[in-house]
Amino acid sequence: MTCRWNLLMLALCLSVIAVLSKQSCPNGFNQLPQGCIDIDECAVDEDYPEDIGPCGEDADCINTNGTFYCVCKDGFRSSSLTVNFSAASSATCRDINECLEIQDVCGSNANCFNTSPYYSCICSDGFISTNGLEKFRHGDDVMCIDIDECQEDEVCGQYATCINAPGSHHCVCNPGFGLKSGESNFSGTQEQCEDICMLDKTVCGNGTCHRGASGHYCACHTGFTNYGNSSFRCTALNCDDFKDLNILTEKFHAANDVVVLLNKSCVEMTESENPTVPHKEDLLGRLLSMIDQLLSSGALNDNRKVSIFLNLVENALRLIGPFMESPGENMSSSHTELEVLVHKGADLPRGAVTVSSKQAQLDMLLETAAGDRSYYPGFTTLSLLSYANLEDSADGFFGKMKPPEKQKFKINSKVVTVTVSNSNTSHLKEPIKLTFYHMTQTNKTSHCVFWDSSEDGGAWSARGCTVVKTNPEYTVCSCTHMSSFAVLMALYEIENKFELQLITWVGLSLSLICLFFCILTFSLIRAIQSPRTTIHLHLCISLFAAGLIFLAGIARTENQVCCAVVAGLLHFFYLAAFCWMCLEGIQLFRMVVLVFNANVKTLYMMVGGYGVPAVIVTISAIINAKGYGTERYCWLNLEFIWSFFGPVSFIIIVNVFFFLITVWKLAQKFSSLNPDMDSLQKIKTFTVTAVAQLCLLGTMWIFGCFQFDEGTVAMSYLFTFFGSLQGVMLFVMHCLFSKQVRGEYGNILSRLCVPQKKSYSDFGYSNTKKANPSKSTQDTGDSHI
Numbered sequence: 001m002t003c004r005w006n007l008l009m010l011a012l013c014l015s016v017i018a019v020l021s022k023q024s025c026p027n028g029f030n031q032l033p034q035g036c037i038d039i040d041e042c043a044v045d046e047d048y049p050e051d052i053g054p055c056g057e058d059a060d061c062i063n064t065n066g067t068f069y070c071v072c073k074d075g076f077r078s079s080s081l082t083v084n085f086s087a088a089s090s091a092t093c094r095d096i097n098e099c100l101e102i103q104d105v106c107g108s109n110a111n112c113f114n115t116s117p118y119y120s121c122i123c124s125d126g127f128i129s130t131n132g133l134e135k136f137r138h139g140d141d142v143m144c145i146d147i148d149e150c151q152e153d154e155v156c157g158q159y160a161t162c163i164n165a166p167g168s169h170h171c172v173c174n175p176g177f178g179l180k181s182g183e184s185n186f187s188g189t190q191e192q193c194e195d196i197c198m199l200d201k202t203v204c205g206n207g208t209c210h211r212g213a214s215g216h217y218c219a220c221h222t223g224f225t226n227y228g229n230s231s232f233r234c235t236a237l238n239c240d241d242f243k244d245l246n247i248l249t250e251k252f253h254a255a256n257d258v259v260v261l262l263n264k265s266c267v268e269m270t271e272s273e274n275p276t277v278p279h280k281e282d283l284l285g286r287l288l289s290m291i292d293q294l295l296s297s298g299a300l301n302d303n304r305k306v307s308i309f310l311n312l313v314e315n316a317l318r319l320i321g322p323f324m325e326s327p328g329e330n331m332s333s334s335h336t337e338l339e340v341l342v343h344k345g346a347d348l349p350r351g352a353v354t355v356s357s358k359q360a361q362l363d364m365l366l367e368t369a370a371g372d373r374s375y376y377p378g379f380t381t382l383s384l385l386s387y388a389n390l391e392d393s394a395d396g397f398f399g400k401m402k403p404p405e406k407q408k409f410k411i412n413s414k415v416v417t418v419t420v421s422n423s424n425t426s427h428l429k430e431p432i433k434l435t436f437y438h439m440t441q442t443n444k445t446s447h448c449v450f451w452d453s454s455e456d457g458g459a460w461s462a463r464g465c466t467v468v469k470t471n472p473e474y475t476v477c478s479c480t481h482m483s484s485f486a487v488l489m490a491l492y493e494i495e496n497k498f499e500l501q502l503i504t505w506v507g508l509s510l511s512l513i514c515l516f517f518c519i520l521t522f523s524l525i526r527a528i529q530s531p532r533t534t535i536h537l538h539l540c541i542s543l544f545a546a547g548l549i550f551l552a553g554i555a556r557t558e559n560q561v562c563c564a565v566v567a568g569l570l571h572f573f574y575l576a577a578f579c580w581m582c583l584e585g586i587q588l589f590r591m592v593v594l595v596f597n598a599n600v601k602t603l604y605m606m607v608g609g610y611g612v613p614a615v616i617v618t619i620s621a622i623i624n625a626k627g628y629g630t631e632r633y634c635w636l637n638l639e640f641i642w643s644f645f646g647p648v649s650f651i652i653i654v655n656v657f658f659f660l661i662t663v664w665k666l667a668q669k670f671s672s673l674n675p676d677m678d679s680l681q682k683i684k685t686f687t688v689t690a691v692a693q694l695c696l697l698g699t700m701w702i703f704g705c706f707q708f709d710e711g712t713v714a715m716s717y718l719f720t721f722f723g724s725l726q727g728v729m730l731f732v733m734h735c736l737f738s739k740q741v742r743g744e745y746g747n748i749l750s751r752l753c754v755p756q757k758k759s760y761s762d763f764g765y766s767n768t769k770k771a772n773p774s775k776s777t778q779d780t781g782d783s784h785i
Contacts, residue, residue: 075117126167175215321381399459448477511727
């Protein structure tokens, strides 16, 4: 019984379990008699709009077992940037802009137009697709090819030629024909080519127009020329410019031959319908040779000759320029540097152009060089000619230009001549710019000038020229006309120049004599030799060498290399002199203040006295070799002068300090050693000592630091006086005022006048035994003042 009951309960449980299991299926499945069946969520349902489905617009629904996912249609991309997404997400499908995302998707000569979905390619204007269809896409194996419009009949008219181009075409008039608009080509039927001779009555200028098989040509009237090119406009050519030049050519046959050749070429071009074109290279070469001869001979010795010369050069360049080939030519000679720019063609040239030489640079517009279109001769020439030494002949002629008070004008650049083919250059619409490189680097005021031949036979004038920019190295000028140009600088004049030169030459001559006796004294008299007299000796040697080189070579500017060597030697010896002055100040400080009589090794003094100047001069020469030698003197350039005055100023400051300390100490010693000496005697002795130290330490040279501006005439005299007479002062203070040296001089004179039995070898010691100076005096060589 119990067993049956258990079986019954087991059957009942299994039945309940079976019933419960049949009532539950997973999400995405339906319960059917045969079991759980997958639900197709992608099937069209009344819950969604037609053809949209659960994934929304522009997306495809993909059913899977128990679920589904969405995929954007071709040409679209999901906003989540994933390939698949669920309907429950916020992702949507957006159109892909292939025109932006795929580079060159349509290929060349085609335009891309985006559509939704996909895109379309359409050939550009002037092109057609190879399959003849208007629209295509990448991958259709279609290209856009050019349409040859010139195959159409009479596309350009009767007197024009069609020229096909990728995607377009244009028409060019046949030779002898042109357009009313003046343009070189046209397209369409808005314009037609007409006979040039009928279209433009002035096409030949002062000549008769004819039309031939190769185009129109011009027959020039007498007195006019088209330079042998029949298509050029006939322009006036004044041959009188090459006639009356006897003032320049009477002594120079080569110059006369060039002028005759220029005049002959000019006359032939104005009188012959088919003139012989001269050999331009030969003519230019002979012109530059003539310029060299005139500049090297000094023939341009007054302003009238300079005016004739410059006019001749300008006219010659205008005559020769049209015969040269594009783009031009560069030539140079010993006294000139020439650059010529040439443009030929019916079209008026446009744009900025730069022509340069070592001395200057020209910036201007080609339209300015060519001139007005109505007078354009068919060519444009522009030349820049630099002269090596014309500034020497043209300097000093300043006409109505007046420098500021106590100043004078000086040419500070090379003279250049600018010529163009444009005959109307008296007032330019667009000014030209000229950059001049200074011959002397200076911060003085610069003035831009041109040579005005009409002013008193010829003079520099600033009319029409202004300074755009200036610095020590160059000046930029703006001028509204063409001519020959240069840059003037305003210099401060030092009055009474002759007096200063006289003081310099007399003072230096006396100093050289005195320094020579000082050198003999300090080197030959053994009794006074000491570390301090060694410093005296080399100071005198340095000053003697500097003074001798100054007198012999300061004005020898003929040879630039030799002048630079002279400047370098002066730089070295004057610096050496100041270094020995500094050593003197140090030695004096040790003696008087520190009371330290230990001798300094001669080698150390040599390194300080000659080694330091040698290093300074070597570095200066490496940094700026051109700083040695100026236009007038063989000395340092003004902008480079601080390589001398820098060390000198430092030494002067140090020595002034030593001077003040030693004078203070000496004043105390005078009072302690001579308490009974009256005040006048103390003042006298103290003054003589102070002047001696001022002379020896070189502090009088401080007046030279005030020579860079106007109104310093007093400083100029003080500097010249003390600087040139320093050798005399050294001899007086350290030889004549020294009791010991005077005693040695007396011994020498007595031996010369009264012969002694002692041998010459005893000379250096006899006086020592007699005088028996103190040990401190022997060690220091101090003067007994």
